[in-house]
Amino acid sequence: MKITLVHGQNHKGSSYHIGRLLAEQFADSDIKEFFLPKDLEHFCTGCCKCISDEEKCPFYTGKRRIMEAIEGADLLIFTTPTYCMRASAPMKSFIDLMFTYWMSHKPRECMFSKKAVIISTAAGTGTRSAIKDIKNTLFYWGVPYIKEYGMAVQAMNWEQVSPEKKKK
Numbered sequence: 783m784k785i786t787l788v789h790g791q792n793h794k795g796s797s798y799h800i801g802r803l804l805a806e807q808f809a810d811s812d813i814k815e816f817f818l819p820k821d822l823e824h825f826c827t828g829c830c831k832c833i834s835d836e837e838k839c840p841f842y843t844g845k846r847r848i849m850e851a852i853e854g855a856d857l858l859i860f861t862t863p864t865y866c867m868r869a870s871a872p873m874k875s876f877i878d879l880m881f882t883y884w885m886s887h888k889p890r891e892c893m894f895s896k897k898a899v900i901i902s903t904a905a906g907t908g909t910r911s912a913i914k915d916i917k918n919t920l921f922y923w924g925v926p927y928i929k930e931y932g933m934a935v936q937a938m939n940w941e942q943v944s945p946e947k948k949k950k
């Protein structure tokens with residue numbers, strides 16, 4: 783199984799750890815992972831050059847590596863902390879930079895056989911709307927099977943999460 787994780791954060795907190803726990807359930811898997819913004823430190827400039835030719839995106843070289851891993855994966859795992867009741871800003875920026883994946887632009891047949899899991903943690907509330915930002919995107923990329931896992935960890939980092947919650 784080829785698994786690609788896209789983390790909407792550079793750090794290894796609760797969202798990251800839950801994503802890794804899931805990915806590591808699958809024996810003999812080939813895991814690739816990317817951290818945002820570290821692995822794609824750009825915002826879309828709105829030039830729209832990608833609409834005519836994806837390679838004309840000023841950030842295409844950086845994007846290509848992640849696109850190859852996404853297109854080659856059987857399972858996509860997206861993680862994001864809930865920030866102000868939404869997905870993180872780096873994750874939103876990534877979604878914007880992958881604009882041409884939307885089926886109304888350049889549909890990819892490879893998306894139609896993928897599975898995806900979206901994970902978000904919050905201290906208390908907001909995972910549903912954070913996950914929705916990503917779920918909506920994957921739906922419009924053409925991914926047919928999308929599961930979500932939101933958890934109120936009542937913590938600011940993984941170390942603070944109680945053993946009971948970690949087990950759950």
Ligand SMILES: Cc1cc2nc3c(=O)[nH]c(=O)nc-3n(C[C@H](O)[C@H](O)[C@H](O)COP(=O)(O)O)c2cc1C
Nearest residue numbers: 795796797863865866867903904905906907937938
């Ligand atoms: C900028 C910022 C915004 C946050 N917004 C929320 C929020 O809207 N709702 C909430 O319950 N927790 C919020 N939190 C807390 C985090 O969502 C929570 O600690 C989460 O588990 C962090 O995930 P991580 O360990 O993967 O970084 C916020 C934290 C930060 C730093």
